[in-house]
Amino acid sequence: MKSVITVAVALILSVASYGQTDDQGAEYREFWLKTETEFKNPDESPLSDAKRADFDSIPRYEYSPEYRVGAVWEERKYEKPFKIETTGPRKSMYQKVAVLHFKLGNDSLHLSAYQNLELMRNPVYKDYIFLPFTDESNGFETYGGGRYIDFTMPGDPSGKVILDFNKAYNPYCAYSDGYSCPIPPSENNLKVKVPAGAKYEYK
Secondary structure, three states: OHHHHHHHHHHHHHHOOOOOOOOOOHHHHHHHHHHHHHHHOOOOOOOOHHHHHHOOOOOEOOOOHHHEEEEEEEEOOOOOOEEEOEOOOOOEEEEEEEEEEEEEOOEEEEEEEEEEHHHHOOHHHOOEEEEEEEOOOEOOOEOOOOEEEEEEOOOOOOOEEEEEHHHOEOOHHHOOOOOOOEOOOHHHEOOOOOOOOEOOOOO
8 A cells, every 4th residue: 555655646746737737717717607607596506595696706716726736546446435424414425436646835635535326326427526625724714614626537547637626615504504515524634725716704
């Protein structure tokens, strides 16, 4: 296991520039436009009618290319499924499928990637990856319960993926009661501040 991790960390330097191909945040703008359109739609929005009437946009950091990084996908096979704790009574079964090794500035970091067992049986979502995480901005500039990133499992046999924290979004629990939102496992607690993606306005 140590040798695998050592190789993975060494490869991080070779993919450090892999994620720096975005057209000045075009994907960032498209992502948040789609998200805000959903928030304005009464059939999709987590907001109450009153909050939706006043909704303009989701507070967020400006796009920063340094938080769109290349990461090494270290596949994990045969991990035992487990229930992720949530903010409500509903629990869903997940399985760890990989550990992502990446760098933010001078910090070498890693996050675990999960798949929902129920969604894995749906052909539409069979490659859907869920990456919940916490960082040092939580409770100050961002939502205290952590944030999420979604992406598609890589088809590249080299195991390179783009990890874009500019698309880190808040769980619905940040906007309304009544949701059972997954709580990021402790192994996904980053000991650094990640000033990218969605913010949260504390009253």
